[in-house]
Amino acid sequence: MDHRSFFEQNYNSKNEFITRINDIDIYIKREDLIHPIISGNKFRKLKYNLTEAMAMEDPTIVTFGGAFSNHIAATAEACHMLGMKSIGIVRGDELGIDFENTLTHNSTLRFAYQKGMKLAFVTREDYRLKENMPFVENLKKSTQNLFCISEGGTNSKAILGCKEILTSADDFDVLCCSVGTGGTFAGLVEASTPKQQCIGFSALKGEFLKQEIKKWTQKKNWSLQTNYHFGGYAKVDSELIHFMNQFWKKYHIPLDPVYTAKMFFGLFGMMESGLFSKNTRILAIHTGGLQGIEGMNKYLKKKGCQTINYH
Numbered sequence: 001m002d003h004r005s006f007f008e009q010n011y012n013s014k015n016e017f018i019t020r021i022n023d024i025d026i027y028i029k030r031e032d033l034i035h036p037i038i039s040g041n042k043f044r045k046l047k048y049n050l051t052e053a054m055a056m057e058d059p060t061i062v063t064f065g066g067a068f069s070n071h072i073a074a075t076a077e078a079c080h081m082l083g084m085k086s087i088g089i090v091r092g093d094e095l096g097i098d099f100e101n102t103l104t105h106n107s108t109l110r111f112a113y114q115k116g117m118k119l120a121f122v123t124r125e126d127y128r129l130k131e132n133m134p135f136v137e138n139l140k141k142s143t144q145n146l147f148c149i150s151e152g153g154t155n156s157k158a159i160l161g162c163k164e165i166l167t168s169a170d171d172f173d174v175l176c177c178s179v180g181t182g183g184t185f186a187g188l189v190e191a192s193t194p195k196q197q198c199i200g201f202s203a204l205k206g207e208f209l210k211q212e213i214k215k216w217t218q219k220k221n222w223s224l225q226t227n228y229h230f231g232g233y234a235k236v237d238s239e240l241i242h243f244m245n246q247f248w249k250k251y252h253i254p255l256d257p258v259y260t261a262k263m264f265f266g267l268f269g270m271m272e273s274g275l276f277s278k279n280t281r282i283l284a285i286h287t288g289g290l291q292g293i294e295g296m297n298k299y300l301k302k303k304g305c306q307t308i309n310y311h
């Protein structure tokens with residue numbers, strides 16, 4: 001398959017049975033297997049964005065993310081595959097002070113840079129302005145055919161792609177996925193039938209995510225579970241790391257610490273507490289993001305904590 005058709009394909013990920021707890025069956029949709037870096041929701045979110053960009057003459061893709069962003073890594077890899085120029089705007093101007101040092105210590109940014117992405121580090125204040133920040137305003141003036149993809153890749157084209165996660169064969173009672181900006185979950189909700197119940201597991205603190213999700217879907221068959229953020233975005237503790245390592249030992253499925261591990265931890269907790277009726281069939285989406293494990297392990301090691309171990 002050539003690189004263009006990789007992004008144009010209709011990918012149907014397989015569902016694997018994980019386990020039965022309290023007479024409830026849980027399955028996982030292995031979206032993580034689509035590609036090592038452009039995995040899970042990254043493929044879904046980039047698909048229609050990059051298809052549109054491919055129709056432009058010599059486009060430059062610009063996008064946004066944090067220092068360990070799966071989206072930055074995936075966009076860099078995708079643009080490299082398609083021969084497109086890319087710029088990643090990264091939150092935190094302190095990372096730009098000693099660029100070499102940042103690349104040495106941050107595997108995500110090093111990967112993006114090696115794939116040819118230009119990196120720009122901006123202050124948190126500027127970053128909040130997103131597409132309206134002065135740096136992007138200047139880029140718009142100076143760069144022909146600039147194609148902007150918003151933070152985390154969430155926009156209307158991304159939702160369209162995320163709807164394709166679900167197929168008509170996925171006749172489960174409950175559908176679950178992790179929530180960062182809300183785009184992936186909104187796509188899942190949009191693709192669900194009214195009889196299906198959708199549960200989003202927030203990977204960060206804050207009720208504001210409900211409003212974000214409502215921007216993308218009018219449907220009402222969903223709820224947001226906000227008890228399993230482990231202190232906030234990219235925060236972990238030894239219980240979560242232990243859970244991930246046990247999950248690997250039992251099911252041979254790697255989870256990422258920022259998103260999918262928190263969802264499964266929460267979901268197992270809900271199943272054990274009897275929150276679902278008997279014989280409910282649950283499908284949880286593995287949204288990928290495994291590239292972030294290296295960075296997380298470096299951080300955990302430095303702190304003298306238990307690391308994620310998938311050997």
Ligand SMILES: Cc1ncc(COP(=O)(O)O)c(C=O)c1O
Pocket residue numbers: 040041070071152154178179180181182183184185256259260287288289290
């Ligand atoms: C692996 C992974 N899972 C889930 C999410 C959450 O997706 P969204 O930002 O669309 O809510 C992200 C972030 O984009 C992610 O990288």
